[in-house]
Amino acid sequence: DAMVIQNPRYQVTQFGKPVTLSCSQTLNHNVMYWYQQKSSQAPKLLFHYYDKDFNNEADTPDNFQSRRPNTSFCFLDIRSPGLGDAAMYLCATSIGTSNPPSTDTQYFGPGTRLTVL
Amino acid sequence: AQSVTQLGSHVSVSEGALVLLRCNYSSSVPPYLFWYVQYPNQGLQLLLKYTTGATLVKGINGFEAEFKKSETSFHLTKPSAHMSDAAEYFCAVSGPSAGGTSYGKLTFGQGTILTVHP
Numbered sequence: 001d002a003m004v005i006q007n008p009r010y011q012v013t014q015f016g017k018p019v020t021l022s023c024s025q026t027l028n029h030n031v032m033y034w035y036q037q038k039s040s041q042a043p044k045l046l047f048h049y050y051d052k053d054f055n056n057e058a059d060t061p062d063n064f065q066s067r068r069p070n071t072s073f074c075f076l077d078i079r080s081p082g083l084g085d086a087a088m089y090l091c092a093t094s095i096g097t098s099n100p101p102s103t104d105t106q107y108f109g110p111g112t113r114l115t116v117l
Numbered sequence: 118a119q120s121v122t123q124l125g126s127h128v129s130v131s132e133g134a135l136v137l138l139r140c141n142y143s144s145s146v147p148p149y150l151f152w153y154v155q156y157p158n159q160g161l162q163l164l165l166k167y168t169t170g171a172t173l174v175k176g177i178n179g180f181e182a183e184f185k186k187s188e189t190s191f192h193l194t195k196p197s198a199h200m201s202d203a204a205e206y207f208c209a210v211s212g213p214s215a216g217g218t219s220y221g222k223l224t225f226g227q228g229t230i231l232t233v234h235p
Contacts, residue, residue: 104221
């Protein structure tokens with residue numbers, strides 16, 4: 001089945017130690033998103049890629065960066081994790097060809113739960 | 118700016134009873150509205166969405182929602198709750214990203230946890 005895969009499902013890191021979360025997709029979608037979901041809160045968009053075009057949300061901290069080396073993979077890098085960055089990180093994809101694109105369905109992966117010690 | 122308000126962070130129903138989860142939105146442009154379900158430690162799964170056309174939208178697992186522009190609402194209903202419906206439900210509105218691109222930034226409500234009692 002076509003799907004969105006996130007690895008690892010659970011990640012533990014130390015305060016200030018860089019960490020990378022991975023997302024891959026077999027849907028061949030143009031758009032990939034990263035959301036942050038803190039405990040008991042709604043998911044919040046950090047940034048997204050349309051193909052290789054990167055789009056950062058205005059309030060995403062500089063500590064968060066992303067890479068998309070090809071259509072299938074997207075990475076979330078947290079340069080110096082703080083205790084406040086502990087959260088579930090959700091990757092999503094959409095086809096990006098609907099008119100308008102905002103009507104696209106976003107398909108979510110299972111998430112990576114990040115713990116910062 | 119777009120926003121979503123879900124009334125009731127927790128809803129409890131008996132198995133077989135009507136499920137009603139409330140969602141109101143604010144949008145300066147025609148809204149595209151979504152309901153997602155999230156089971157514990159899992160990602161979000163689309164239940165249904167409204168883009169244009171018929172205002173009563175049917176989704177998976179027997180859920181449906183009605184877009185009411187005059188009330189700025191998109192409430193989710195299911196006639197008869199099942200134990201497997203217990204989960205957290207998110208209403209969301211889609212619109213341009215803060216960077217100005219159009220690729221579907223989802224703005225979510227705070228979520229409603231549905232509990233189903235035997």
